[in-house]
Amino acid sequence: MSNANATANAGLSTPIVRFAPSPNGLLHVGHARSALLNWQFAHANGGKFLLRLEDIDLTRARPEFETAIFEDLAWLGLEWPRPVRRQSRHFSDYETALSELRKLDLIYPAFLSRTEAAERVRKAEAGGRNWPRDPDGAPHYPGDDRTLTVAQRTKRISDGEPHAWRLDMKATLTGLAGSMCWDELGAGPNGETGKITATPAEWGDVILARRDIPTSYHLAVTIDDSIQGVTDVIRGEDLFAATSVHRLLQQLLGLPVPRYRHHGLVLDTGGRKLSKSEDATSIASWREQGATPADIIAMARLDSEA
Template sequence: MLTTRFAPSPTGRLHKGHAFSALTAWRAARDTGGRFLLRIEDIDPTRCRPEYEAAILEDLHWLGLDWDGPVRRQSEHLDDYARVLSDLEARGLLYRCFRTRKEILDAIGDAPHGAAEAVRPGPHSADEEARLLEEGRPFAWRLSLDRAREAIGEDAWRSLAFTEDGAGPNGETGRISVRPETAGDVVLGRKDTGVAYHLAVTHDDAVQGVTHVIRGQDLFEASHIQRLIQTLMDWPEPRYRHHPLLTDASGRRYAKRDRSMTLAELRNSGVSAADLRAELGFSSGG
């Protein structure tokens, strides 16, 4: 019996890609008599809006989806995330990073595209950190991969893996060796909200009892660092299924930033929920 979840961020309206992902997770749970959960990942106050959350609920109801239990909103659990950060910091696994994104990019210089996401700047010197704290400079909490490796031991580090029931972008499937270094010393506590995506999502999957994380292939690489966090916190290991991303007629994947046609626009144009479900490969009866 599976427990799956759909976890959108209320930063815009849902599109076909969201519908496919939600239906895939919902179907997997319902086919096994399991649970399907809805989580609103609204930790970014600059982009998340109540009206988008209301629209998400409207679209999911229109699709014919139901979920078990109340909707979980991450913004209502910031204290829980803060406690996890405090635990990791007390164990010496985090360090304060006062650097701005521009400073990190400048330090990288001519590094390949995307290297900013795998940066490992390391902690500031004790004197510099004390000065920056005294000045009131904002800082993020970064996970130290070096300290994490020491904490779990070399044998456990080398054997870290996650189970992929679907396929990654390059066809990866089965038991996948974890490569945390590809993500670098990721931010787990943001300067503005106090928590970052990787920590919030792994925490919530653990406390909600999610057994199968079903999501798009664009999040495949996130599994590496999330599996490490689960290990550090002794949280259960879910199975993963990364599904292909839907693309439009031009071959571009659906995305909010590209103003892809939303479910609301499809609905207003006369497309029925049954029509859309059939197009996406799901019968109207589930």
């Protein structure tokens, strides 16, 4: 593999990177690209490559997919320290962070179900309102629950009413002075690189703990990167915008800020991002057809990130 991505890490004796798939499907060539770029960077800089399993969605995570992840990565020639960090075994870490945000009065219980929230948005848009949407295209959560009194929230929670926990974005940003930035050593979808100013307001009141799980992707990944000492986050450009949320959480919780390198995606013949639901694109499928690790590395187009 090329060392084109090698970068000096001034002041850092051991750069640490991570590849963090969810065991809810088979890895495809796009995953291989991200894993290999992380591995390549770690070895070019005398660093450490970690594997982490983002398995907070207990309804979709499967042991057979976890086994397949290990087999595919080992077949590609990658090695990592064991045991790996499994998010499902560290809910207490996320609950601690959530408690800190609760003490700061920056989160609130959100009682609307997805169906109820979607209906509020539908009615508003039908009435001519231009409802705000996040960078992924999802509508912002309605603000109904933000206006509930402490007594109302407490009663509904004590009555056992299902709820998630969301960040009060407006209140949070009102209390912060100055702008937040991160160092982007790769490039965003539109070529953004260098010092990037975070724009978390675009996401609205992001969910930090789901109804059935005491965390969310945004919270868990931010806490995990801090606990594991990750110095460089190397991941697909589809997560570039989400970095604004992670940067905000780092600011609120007093966590270190890693450098970020967002890379281009491997697309299918129709120009779409590869999906785990399409088994024909999986590494396992290519292996069954006789592909070699070198074939997968070629498909991953690592040199295009030089």
